[in-house]
Amino acid sequence: MSRKSLLPRSLAKNGFKGIKVITFIGVASLMLTQVIVASELKTVTKVPTTYNVSELSYLVDRQVPTGYVKANYEAIYSPNTQSKTPSSKDLSLEEAAEIAAQEIFKFHGEKLDNQTLQMTYHQFPQASRPFSMWQASVAITPSYLLSVDIDGSTGELSWIRTTGGPTIDNEFDIDAPSTRKLSKERLDTGAKQFAEQFTLDESYAKVQDFITKTGYIAEPIKSITYQWISADAFAVISHTFEVTTASNKIHLFSLSEDLTQLKDYHLLGTYGN
Numbered sequence: 001m002s003r004k005s006l007l008p009r010s011l012a013k014n015g016f017k018g019i020k021v022i023t024f025i026g027v028a029s030l031m032l033t034q035v036i037v038a039s040e041l042k043t044v045t046k047v048p049t050t051y052n053v054s055e056l057s058y059l060v061d062r063q064v065p066t067g068y069v070k071a072n073y074e075a076i077y078s079p080n081t082q083s084k085t086p087s088s089k090d091l092s093l094e095e096a097a098e099i100a101a102q103e104i105f106k107f108h109g110e111k112l113d114n115q116t117l118q119m120t121y122h123q124f125p126q127a128s129r130p131f132s133m134w135q136a137s138v139a140i141t142p143s144y145l146l147s148v149d150i151d152g153s154t155g156e157l158s159w160i161r162t163t164g165g166p167t168i169d170n171e172f173d174i175d176a177p178s179t180r181k182l183s184k185e186r187l188d189t190g191a192k193q194f195a196e197q198f199t200l201d202e203s204y205a206k207v208q209d210f211i212t213k214t215g216y217i218a219e220p221i222k223s224i225t226y227q228w229i230s231a232d233a234f235a236v237i238s239h240t241f242e243v244t245t246a247s248n249k250i251h252l253f254s255l256s257e258d259l260t261q262l263k264d265y266h267l268l269g270t271y272g273n
Contacts, residue, residue, distance in 0.1 A: 065106040100148040101137030143168040164234040183231040238263040
C-alpha cells in the first residue's frame with residue numbers, strides 16, 4: 001500500500017493544520033483513590049495461580065499472546081462496581097481479570113506479578129443494544145497506571161489506556177499548578193515538533209509500520225487519519241490516529257511523541273453500523 005493511498009491528501013492537510021489539543025487531568029488520582037479504598041476494605045478475591053489460560057480460548061477466538069505466562073496477581077472488586085454478581089451470560093471475575101492481564105501483556109508487556117487488578121462490572125440494560133462491561137485497573141507504580149475495558153460477555157477488548165509511565169518520578173504531583181503549566185508547555189512544543197519532524201505521509205507510514213510489526217491489528221489497514229495531540233495527568237504527550245481496517249472497523253491509536261510506543265488503544269466500532 002502506498003503512502004498516498006492511506007488518506008486523501010486534502011483531508012489530511014486540513015486535519016493536521018487544524019490540530020486539536022486536548023488535556024486530560026485528574027484521571028490518575030481517581031484510579032489511585034480506588035486502589036487505596038479497595039485495599040482498606042480488604043475486598044480481595046485472589047485469582048487462582050493454577051488458572052488454565054487455555055480455557056479462555058472459546059472467547060472471541062482468543063489466542064494467548066506469544067510469551068505470556070500466567071502471573072501471580074490478585075483481583076479485587078472496585079468499590080465503584082455496579083454488582084459483584086455478574087449475569088450468568090457474562091464473564092466471571094476470574095475470567096475477566098485473566099483476559100485483562102493478557103491484553104496488558106500484549107499491548108504493554110507488563111506481566112503483573114504481585115500486582116492487584118481492580119475490577120469493575122457494569123450492566124447497561126437500557127441501552128439501545130443492552131450490554132455489559134468489565135473494567136480492570138492496575139497501578140504498576142503510583143505514576144504508571146493501566147486500565148482495560150472488555151465486553152462483559154465475549155471478552156472483546158474495547159479500550160486499553162495508560163496514564164503516566166514507568167520512567168516518571170513517583171513523587172510527581174498531578175494536582176500542582178506547575179503540572180498544568182508543564183502540560184500546556186509540552187502540548188505547544190509537541191505540536192510544533194511533530195510538524196517539523198514528520199510530514200503527514202511519513203507519520204502515517206510510521207503508524208502503519210508500528211501497527212503491522214506489533215500485530216495489534218490482523219487485517220489490512222484501509223486508511224489512517226491524524227486526530228489530536230493530548231497530555232495526560234502526568235503531562236505525558238501522545239498523538240492519536242484513527243485507523244480504519246478493511247472490514248470498516250474503526251480504531252484509535254495514541255502513540256508516543258516519536259510514534260514508537262503505544263499509549264492508548266480504543267476500538268470505536270464498525271463504520272455503517
